[in-house]
Structure formats: C-alpha cells, structure tokens
Amino acid sequence: MSRGLKGGLFQLALLFSLGVGFLMLGTLLVDVFKDGLPYLDKKLLTDPPSTDPEIAGARPAIIATLYLGGLLLLLTVPIGVFTAIYLEEYANKTRWYNRLLEINIQNLAAVPSIVYGILGLAFLVRGLGLGRVLLAGAMILTLLVLPTVIIASREAIRAIPDSIRQGAYALGATQWQVVSRQVLPAAIPGIATGSILALSRAIGETAPLILIGAVTYISFDPTILGPFTALPIQIFSFLRLPQEEFKLLAAASIIVLLGILITLNAFAIWIRNRYRRTW
Amino acid sequence: MSTPAATARAEPQLRARRRRYSEDVVKGVLGLCALVSVATTVGIVIALFIPAFEFFQDISVVDFLTGTEWAPLFEPAHFGVLPLISGTLLVTAVAGALALPLGLGGAIYLSEYAGPRTRGVLKPALELLAGIPTIVFGYFALTFMTPLLRDIGIQVEVFNTLSAGIVMGVYLIPTVASLSEDAMGAVPRDLRDGAYALGSTKMQVATRVVVPAAVSGIIASFVLGISRAIGETMIVLVAMGQQPNLTLDPRAAAETMTAFIAATGAGDVPTGTLEYKTIFAVGATLFLMTFVMNIIAIRLVRKYREVYE
DSSP states (O other), rough: HHHHHHHHHHHHHHHHHHHHHHHHHHHHHHHHHHHHGGGGGGGHSSSOOOSSTOOOHHHHHHHHHHHHHHHHHHHHHHHHHHHHHHHIIIIOSSHHHHHHHHHHHHTTSSOOOHHHHIIIIIIIISSSOOSSSSHHHHHHHHHHHHHHHHHHHHHHTTSSHHHHHHHHHHHHOOOOHHHIIIIIHHHHHHHHHHHHHHHHHHTTOHHHHHHOOOOOOOOOOOOTTTTTOOHHHHHHHHSSSSSSSHHHHHHHHHOOOOOOHHHHHHHHHHHHHHTOOOO | OOHHHHHHHHSOOSOOOOOOHHHHHHHHHHHHHHHHHHHHHHHHHHHHHHHHHHHHHHHHHHHHHSSOOOTTTTSSSSEOHHHHHHHHHHHHHHHHHHHHHHHHHHIIIIIIIIHHHHHHHHHHHHHHHSSOOOOHHHHHHIIIIIHHHTTOOOOOOSHHHHHHHHHHHHHHHHHHHHHHHHHHEEEEEEEEHHHHHHTHHHHHHIIIIHHHHHHHHHHHHHHHHHHHHOOOOHHHHHHHOOOOOOOOOOOSOOOOHHHHHHHHHHOOOOOSSSSHHHHHHHHHHHHHHHHHHHHHHHHHHHHHHHHHH
C-alpha cells in the first residue's frame, strides 16, 4: 500500500473515533427531544409528581436542584479556593505532608461518586443524625466536587506569572496582601469557570443522592432542612415506574436538566472568553 | 565567600523586624480548608471499613470473595460477591473495548492532525459529551440502545450488560481522549521534527514517535477510564438490571457492585442489620479496586510530567 493511501486511511480511522462519540451525542439529543418535547409543558415545571402521568410534574425536584446548586456554590467555592491558595502559594512542596495532600486530592477526584453517598449515609444521615435532608445532600455533593474546584483553581493561580508577585513584594506587600490583592483578582476568571463547571457536574449527579435518601415521593416544595428529591433523582424515579408515559416524562425532565446545565456551561465559556488574558 | 558577619553588614536586612501574626492566622485558615479533603478521605475510610469489618465478623472473607451466589435478602442468605464483581468487570470490558481505542484515536487526531480551528470546534463538543449526566446516558441505554440492538438482531434482555456497556463506552471517550491528548501535548516538538527530518510520514510520527513517547500518560488515561467504568452507577442501575448473575454473556441482565449499593441504599434498610452492612462490605471492595487503579494512574501521569515538563 502506498504511504499516502495508508496515511489517509489512518487519518480517516482517527476521525471515525471522534465521529462515533459525536454521532452518539447527536442521537442521544434527538432521542431525548423527540420523546420529551410533547411532555415539556407548564405542568412539568409547576406541578408535583403523581401516580397519574397526565398530571405529574417535577416542580419539587426542580426547586430542590436550584437550592442544591446555590448551597453548593456557597460551600465549595471558599473551601476549594482557599485550599488551592494554600497549595500554590503557601505550601512547601518538599514536605511529605504537602505531597500527600496533593495525591490525596487527585485520588479523591477519581473516587466513585457512590462512595461519597456511602460517606453521607454513614456520617451525615445516620452518624450526625441530620436525617435524609437537602442540606446533607448539598454537603456530600460539596465534598464530591471539591477536588475538581481545587484542581481548576490551582491551574488558574499557577497561570499568574511570578513577576506580578515579585512586583508586589518589592513594594513591601506581605504575602497575604500579594495573594489577596494581586494573585486572586487575576485568577478569578479561571476560578469562576472551573467552579461553574464543577457545579454543573454536581447538579447532574444522581448516585450519591440515592444513598442520602432522595428517592422519595415529595409533593411539596422542599426546604433546606427537610426531605427532598432532585431533578436527576426524579428522572430515575420516573424511569422506574412501569407505565410508558413516565419514560416520556423522564425525557421531558432530562430536557429541563440539560437546559440548566447548558446555561451554566455557556455562562462558564462566556466568562472564559470575556476575561481571557495572556501574560 | 565572605563570612556571615560581613554579609550581614554589607546587605540590607531582609527579614521583617516584627512577626506579623495576622499572616500566620491566614496561613492557618488556608491550611484548615486544605484539611477538609484530608478529613474526607479519613471519613471515607472510617465509614467504609468499620461496618465492613463488622460484616466480616459474621461472614468470612473467604466466603465473601469466593462465593458464587449473591442473595443477601433471601433465606438462606448468600454473600458471595463474585457475581457482582463479574457483572462489574463484564460491563467494564465492553465499555473499555469501545472507549480505549476510540479515545486514543480521538486524542491522536486532536493532538497531531487537527488545526487550531478544528480543535476549537471539537474540544468543546467533547466537553459537552463529558458534561452529560450519567442518568441521561442510562435513559439512552434503556430506551434507545437496547431496542436498537434488538432491531439489528441481537437478542438482548430488557436489562442487559451489552447496551449499558456500549453507552458507558461512549460516556468514557472524552475522559480517555482528553487525558491522552494532554500526554501527547507534553511530548516536545523536537522529537517530531527529528522524525520528520528523517523522512517520516505524519502517521509514522504519530504512531512511532508521539504515542511511544506519551505511553505512560496514555496508559494512565486507560487506567483512569477503567476505574471510572468500575465506579459508574447510574447507567448500570438503569439499563443493566438488578439481578446478580455470574455470567459472561453480555446479552443477559446482571448487577454491578455500584448498582447493588444504590439499589440497597435506596430502600430504607434498618441500621446495624447484616443487610445494611453489605452496603459497606461491597463499598469497601469497590473503593479498594478503584483506589489501586487511581494511584497507578496518578504515578504514571507524574512520570511523564517529570520527563517532559
């Protein structure tokens, strides 16, 4: 076979590799929209679930997902960013405990999400006696995405050139002044992008919330310290019901969930492009 | 070399005259935040292994690891974890057979062939694929992939390993592709230029220079992809079924470790019972399997970073 032909076939095979993924993505979206669009109406957003698919909605789950998202940002961003600052600006990387901390965070990023669910079940729901409440769900999702936020924030902080720090030190700034007035403001776009992407990952998580006990029938609006269900869990519950109509209702709920996620992602990309700086 | 005393006279004093305690407080607060992730790991280990240890006082470890029947809720109960492990490994094998070659191929294309504009389109699309929640993939496997397989003549059960595995493979492509591409991106330009100067084609550069040079990172992406497949819950819970089944037939229904944990945890199992403790025994097994793979992947990534960066 000639070199050119062989090379061409190889390139085609590579394109095919990516093509399979995108073809599936496209099929998935078409499939979901075809099934779900007829059921995507006002009642889905404003009515509670029901045993009758004709009147069932997902209002409590949608509200709970928005609450979860808000709590998550409040809890994850400060802890994640402060950890990243510690690792990048303060930690002496030759010390064994700081290296261990780094490996620990990398490993946590790859621990199966269901294991976080077990942690929540054992410590928050049963151990602390918090019960199967929304706050417990938010706390577990916080721990789940914390490594992602830390890793993204570290990259944003590392991208700030050292000359900025040295300039501030030369003017007599203390370390915290350098970090809080020079490094952090410059790193905010990167941190914001990473945090929003982590948030959108958390909002789509189902498995840990199942163990926290979110698979319940909830017909009222959730509160932070009350029982709850979330949008991915609601989709799971719809899928478990025998009638075919509930599968279509699940598809409609998936459209709502994807809508929320795509909005978040678009916002993250907008921030990334709007505030992109090259040093 | 001048003596220390002479240096002190010649140079201005660089140390602050007065210790700033507020700086210490800041460092302490930041360190405390970093401790949250340490506490998480400690918490996971305690949460999993103490109940698992209690479980193994009632059920012998050998029976657990070698038993071929998993029926914790039946009478008489059986606690052999092999059917759950076989279900997990079978769906992982199907997913890996798809995701590893396709992810690697995609990474080679992105790293070696795609121009900046093509990359600008393909990478966000790949991120979009990676951002789709797994429950949505589960829905897709159940309502689309399984009927499709039946239409093309593969006799699968309503819940089956094959369609869960195929869809999970698609879900893993971005993980494998982006990590492999990172590793290839770290290979220095000089190596490629050297090969071109010797008359290599683009394909030869890609397959004989870039891929071998990035091999530790590529293996890391494979290991991490497999670790993710083992730990994935929702696709298998929705599409693969909840019946422990010691089989190598991907057309049949089976149960994974994760699906068992989720299905049992969803019900209100009373605390302290043996059924409750099975969640932790299986969870500990799952955690150990993924932990070993994660550490291998972290080490491999560190290796290529040390060589090239």
